[in-house]
Amino acid sequence: MNRFAHHQGIHKFFTTLGLALYFSKPVLKHLVHIVDAMITKGFSGTLTDLHHGSFHPNHRTTLSHFFTKSPWEEETLLRKLQQWILRCVERIAKQENQPLFVSIDDTICQKTKPSPRATNAIQACDWHDSHTEKKSIGGHSLVWLMVHTATQAFPFAFRLYDKAAGKSKGELAIKMLSSLDVRRPVYVLMDSWHPSKALVEACLKRGFHVIAMLKTNRLLYPKGIAVQVKEFAHYIEPNDTHLVTVGEERYRVYRCEGALNGLDDAVVLLVWKADQPMTPEHLHCVLSTDRELSDEDILRYYAERWSIECFFRQAKDQLKLDGYRVHGRRAVKRYWILVQLTYVYSMFESNQDFSAGLDLLRTRKGHRLVEFIYHAAKQDIPIDAVKKQLHVA
Structure with missing residues (x-):
């Protein structure tokens, strides 16, 4: 049976990032299928959806192993993605003759916190104060850093806020800022919860x-x-x-x-x-x-911070940033990085914003699947073989 044609776009993006130099073919195959599953309408975040939505040819347990035990380096994937993002935003900012914006904010991936005696609890979950819901919520708190121009915004880096580790959200933000190597003027945008003296000085x-x-x-x-x-x-x-x-x-x-x-x-x-x-x-x-900024420019620049709020909502609603069912700390981190990868890939394909890219990818996938069935029929491939590959057998 042929490979799915819509996977070619994902392979092209991976080539652009230079991933073939760092990851084996089996790892890249898993990454392609996971990105494909995440863009599928109705994706819920489960391993079953990751397996079914991308028509993964291997058993579902191989995906579980990929998140929990496989030795691939997720930090390398993140670093290559970040390098591409910085090249992209600097090019856009130069073309527009505009500064770069960096938004810092945190969000909670809500989880039901089980009993401490639970045998299969999600690691590093804790209770966190929610500014929006005005109450304490169980789950993971993530500090995110978004890099954007006036026209395009990319999720760049994140850190898990772990109370047991003893580092404040400001310290996590400072660590992420240290990885920003840019040559354009930069404005760091924050809401009222974040501008500590240490962070502003950094x-x-x-x-x-x-x-x-x-x-x-x-x-x-x-x-x-x-x-x-x-x-x-x-x-x-x-x-x-x-x-x-x-x-x-x-x-x-x-x-x-x-x-x-x-x-x-x-x-x-x-x-x-x-x-x-x-x-x-x-x-x-x-x-x-x-x-030196005028009052209008200060307010106009600050309004760009809305990009990170949009990212939180889109990543949770469409890519299920908070929908994961994996339990290990590293597995959860890998899941978040792959959500980030999928978000950026959607923008890469459309050369627009995430929503336009996701609509394009979903439409393209539907068309390619119809074409796949059509060509299989023309090649007299048995219908049972087609059903098996599409997971409807």
Whole structure:
């Protein structure tokens, strides 16, 4: 029987990454089938779906072995993927004459935490505070780093936040930033949970600027007097602000320049939506370490952080970033890397965003399967052989 034609696109991507120099043919075969399964509509994250959705010719247990015991180096795969991503985003940023953006955020892959006496518990699961659900959730907490331009955003690196290891999320982010070797101007984007003094200093040391949301209890020093942002906001009148338009939204903005806790010199924007009252509960506070940027550019650049939120939702909804059933720590990490690989492959195939790429790949797979059956019939291949290869025997 012939190989499936739609696998050729995955092989082409692997060739572009240079994986044949580092992985054996059996490993590459597994990787091709896993990527194929993950792009399949209805994929749930189970080994059964990985086996069935890609029409894998070997028994399902070989996939389990591939995740848990096979000696292939997942870090090599990640490194080659990252090298390709950096070349790609630097080329795009140069063409657009735009800076690079790096977004840092964390997400929880929710799992039901079993009893400590369970014989088959998923390793490294713990309880984590969820900012969105306002409660503690069991599972794995991942700190992700996304590299993007104004038009394309790629998941670049992640670290498992393990409370037992004693490293903070900020320290994990600093470690990931150290692997960024770029020559374009870089703006690191963070929400209000992440801009610690150590992380901001690490960015500045690398020559990266930071644009981040701040909590409104942060201290400002207007005229040398320490005051919380939300208290200072009481003294700002509408005629002290000016209107800034970003996309379809209009904002009232008050600009402060000077020192704040942990920084000697920065810009802080106090921002309200133009159609909302200028009260502390509607206040947003945005930090920029680049004082040369206009208020509009600071807000426009910060809006690029939405890319990482989109990635979390798409990776969970479509590729089941949180749907894995493997239990070992290394197996789970391998699963996450393969989700990342599949996400980037979808963008590679369409040269657009992930959603467009995934739609293209799913449509192409449907067409190729029809063609596969058609050509098998023309070659008088027994129908039972076709059914067996398509896992419908």
